[in-house]
Amino acid sequence: QAKARGRNGYCFYAPEMSGEGVARLQLETYLRRSIEKNEIFLHYQPQVEIDTGRLIGVEALVRWNHPQLGLVPPARFIPLAEDTGFINQLGQWVLYEACRQMVRWQEAGLTVPKIAVNLSVRQFERGTIGDMVRGILRETGLAPQRLQLEVTESVIMNTGDALAFINDLHAIGVSLAIDDFGTGYSSLAYLKQMPVQTLKIDRSFIKDISTDVNDEAIAIAIIQLGKSMNLSVIAEGVETDQQAAFLRRHGCNHAQGYLYSRPVAPDELLLRWND
Numbered sequence: 001q002a003k004a005r006g007r008n009g010y011c012f013y014a015p016e017m018s019g020e021g022v023a024r025l026q027l028e029t030y031l032r033r034s035i036e037k038n039e040i041f042l043h044y045q046p047q048v049e050i051d052t053g054r055l056i057g058v059e060a061l062v063r064w065n066h067p068q069l070g071l072v073p074p075a076r077f078i079p080l081a082e083d084t085g086f087i088n089q090l091g092q093w094v095l096y097e098a099c100r101q102m103v104r105w106q107e108a109g110l111t112v113p114k115i116a117v118n119l120s121v122r123q124f125e126r127g128t129i130g131d132m133v134r135g136i137l138r139e140t141g142l143a144p145q146r147l148q149l150e151v152t153e154s155v156i157m158n159t160g161d162a163l164a165f166i167n168d169l170h171a172i173g174v175s176l177a178i179d180d181f182g183t184g185y186s187s188l189a190y191l192k193q194m195p196v197q198t199l200k201i202d203r204s205f206i207k208d209i210s211t212d213v214n215d216e217a218i219a220i221a222i223i224q225l226g227k228s229m230n231l232s233v234i235a236e237g238v239e240t241d242q243q244a245a246f247l248r249r250h251g252c253n254h255a256q257g258y259l260y261s262r263p264v265a266p267d268e269l270l271l272r273w274n275d
């Protein structure tokens with residue numbers, strides 16, 4: 001700290017102690033306690049077949065409600081959880097809870113065909129991801145075919161031995177989706193070797209689909225790529241009928257977005273989709 005002292009004896013704080021740094025440290029401390037304090041829960045966003053409106057699955061999305069801070073968006077706490085390593089604990093909690101919820105819905109009379117759960121790159125570091133998934137499926141009794149794991153292109157490109165992990169997960173019988181597809185750098189040659197079943201077109205390309213010719217071209221290219229690689233393609237962030245019609249017209253019949261439903265609590269899903 002002496003080094004940070006200026007000529008006049010004023011103390012210049014190191015960047016990590018600036019207002020933002022303190023807030024971050026505070027957030028980190030809160031986050032570490034969030035699971036045991038029951039502040040973490042999941043919302044579920046329906047995925048639908050555009051043609052029929054039929055429910056084809058849900059995506060589990062983590063929520064953090066802190067008593068003082070209120071709802072903290074995942075965009076704020078997921079990167080923090082990744083930096084601190086807490087994501088491993090959080091990710092395990094999320095996967096367990098998501099699988100349990102599938103069984104609860106089933107018991108309440110609603111069969112949700114599939115649940116998608118997001119994984120972070122750090123969850124692959126320990127090399128035990130396959131064991132974790134196997135263990136949770138066994139404990140909850142959920143059939144592996146009903147679980148889909150979402151990874152981004154960066155998980156695939158930045159995980160040493162990604163192919164071995166992905167193969168291990170595939171062997172369990174779970175399916176894999178590439179999230180935010182088109183926003184990262186992935187090699188198509190590498191992708192081709194992966195036992196991946198689904199591409200999720202990132203919301204940023206869907207947003208201006210009817211006004212931006214570049215986004216339109218990208219969306220069409222991803223749909224075509226999926227077709228030629230025999231993958232299913234789902235569009236994220238679909239908000240308007242025009243976007244849905246565009247997707248249908250170009251051969252993408254699966255969508256997720258506010259047009260169909262926001263992410264909702266388990267009971268609300270039961271109420272709205274149990275017919």
Ligand code: C2E
Binds near residue numbers: 120263
């Ligand atoms: P994602 O996996 O791409 O999830 C989709 C995000 O888009 C969600 O934001 C969802 O609420 C939002 N969304 C869905 N439909 C629409 C729409 O029509 N319009 C708009 N504007 N947004 C829409 P959310 O829940 O804030 O999550 C943000 C990101 O945080 C996720 O992006 C995912 O990368 C990460 N995340 C969420 N839950 C988990 C988790 O359990 N584990 C990990 N590792 N990451 C998670």
Ligand code: MG
Binds near residue numbers: 059150
């Ligand atoms: Mg996702």
Ligand code: MG
Binds near residue numbers: 200202203236
């Ligand atoms: Mg996404």
Ligand code: MG
Binds near residue numbers: 180
């Ligand atoms: Mg995203």
